[in-house]
Amino acid sequence: MERLGTGIGWRPEIADAVERMPGIDWVEAVAENVCPGHLPESLLRLRERGVTVVPHGVSLGLGDADRPAEARLTALAERAEALGSPLVTEHIAFVRAGGPRTASPVLEAGHLLPVPRTRDALDVLCENVRIAQAALPVPLAVENIAALISWPGEEMTEGQFLYDLVDRTGVRLLIDVANLHTNHVNRGEDPAKALDELPVEAIAYVHVAGGFERDGVWHDSHAHPVTQPVLDVLADLASRVRPPGVLLERDENFPSPEELERELTAIRRTLEDSAPRHVITRSPGHVITSSPASTAEEAAPSAEEPASEPARRRLALAEAALLSALVAGAPVPEGFDRVRLGVQARALGAKRADVVAKVAPELPEILGAGYRAAFLAYARGNPMTGGYRRDALSFAEALLLDGRSGVLADAETRHRLRDWWLERSGPAPLSRRPAARLARATRRILLRR
Structure with missing residues (x-):
């Protein structure tokens, strides 16, 4: 396993600060925000200095009932x-649901949602992971996610689920230690038990991030300082195995470079003070034993039959029912906590409004203080069926109509x-669009004034 060292999530807003930070061995960039033919100058400079760059995907949907889309795998590869990366990473999550298996439209969550820890979901996830592994030029690592909600009728703990996947x-x-803490608060899952059960010897690297608690719910915001309970989970992990890399994530509400460096120092100190007590591996029965260290490379995947179509269909129906309840006002599926689903639904709507404001910053500038209320009202009756940029255009069109x-x-x-909608809704910018096409577009949205 390649040693990465200490890193930080690279974001355009803090690119200059990251370049000046001492002791940064590697960075992680959101894969969907990087264009292979036009890499940011900051990432190019970091690479020239020998800083490793790892692309971190967020939209592949390895936990979806459908197989990963070839186009998404090609883009990740x-x-x-382009970045010369030693590995790529994605999430153990579903991000879209619906389609032919459910006789319902495909809906986008715009967020990472938990897969049920069932045999059906594991069979589907394993096949999807193998498909991704075969399509990628470098090893794949997958991340545990944070969740506000729990699936009823789960058959495995998180540690058992991850063990079997590996x-x-x-x-x-x-392994995201902040997500282990989140699931401790939100779902009552003991981080120490998860670490007891999961194969720590397969860890490629570790995420550390901040969040906040409100009304008994932990929000994995990536926009707040790292808390001591999260560092405590990191210490527990580091006492079991020396992680090849640890990375600080921050996505919004960026503090000063000095504050980021203090958080990195706290992470390094936690690792130094928590040397592994022993190295652990597991027998197939999940019994902990002391033995020489093993690596993920030694764990050869077994040849398996593809996930059955009935398993994919059952998972598709379950995920579609949950996502429809969260974003389309459908009834809450049996066994779910209605209050928690309400919290999750509101969180999805708020995130959707925030991301649309980021990808189309002209909208809140044009609409002013009324943007957020108008978007949330639109979102309640219009689930997202494409990406965020398409969502921004659809929102503007709905307002104009x-x-x-x-x-x-x-x-x-x-x-x-x-004018904003016309400039962006066609296949070419307004300045290069034929007059006839402009006229048709104008008529289509029924510009009445």
Whole structure:
């Protein structure tokens, strides 16, 4: 296992600060935000200095009932090659549901949602992981996620689920200790028990991130300082195995470079003070034994039959029912906590509004203080079926078609939104679009004023 050292999540907002930080051995970049043909100059400079760059995917959907899309796998492989990365990472999560197996439209969560820890879900996940492994030019590591909700009728603990996944596929693990803490608060799962059960010898690297607690719910925000309970989970992990790499994640509300460096120092100190007591491996029965260290490379995936179509169909129906309840106002599936589902649904709506504001910053600028309320009202009746950029265009179109929208009561605001939509809704910018196409687009959205 390649040793990575100490790293930080590279984001455009802190790119300059990351380049100046001492002791940064590697960085992680969100794969979907990197264009292989136009790599950010900051990442190129880091690579020239010998800093490793790892692409971290968020939209592959390894836990979806469908097999991974070839186009998404190709895109992830291209980013790994362009960055010269030693591995790529993704999440153990589902991100979309619906489609032919459910006779319902495909819905996008815009978020990482937990897969049920069942044999059906594990069979599907294992096959999806093997498909991804075969398509990628470098090893794959998969991350445990944070969750607000629990599936009813689960058949395994998180540690058992991850152990079997590694045993059957040979995949490496990206363990997020902040997510273990989140699941401790939100789902009553003991991080120490998870660490007892999961194959720590398969860890490729570790994530550390901040969050906050409100009304008994832990929000994995990636926008707050790392808390001591999260560092305590890191210490427990580090006492069992020396992780090849540890990375600080921060996605929003970026503090000063000095504050980020203090958090990195706290992470390094935690690792130094928690030397492994012993190295552990596990027999197939999950019994802990002391033995020489093993590596993920030694865990050869077994040859297995593909996940059965009935298993994929059952998982598809379960995930579609949950996602429809979260984003489309469908009834809450039996066995789920209605209150928690309400919290998750509101969190998804808020995240959707925030991300649309990021990918289309002109919208909150045009709509002013009314943007958020208008978007949340739109989102309640319009589940996301494409990416966030398509969501921004659909939101603007819906406002323009709705003559009763108070947020467009001002004629100047309506005209600015119309011009913005026209500029971005066609296959070419407005300045290069033929007049006939512009006329058709104008008629399509029924510009009434």
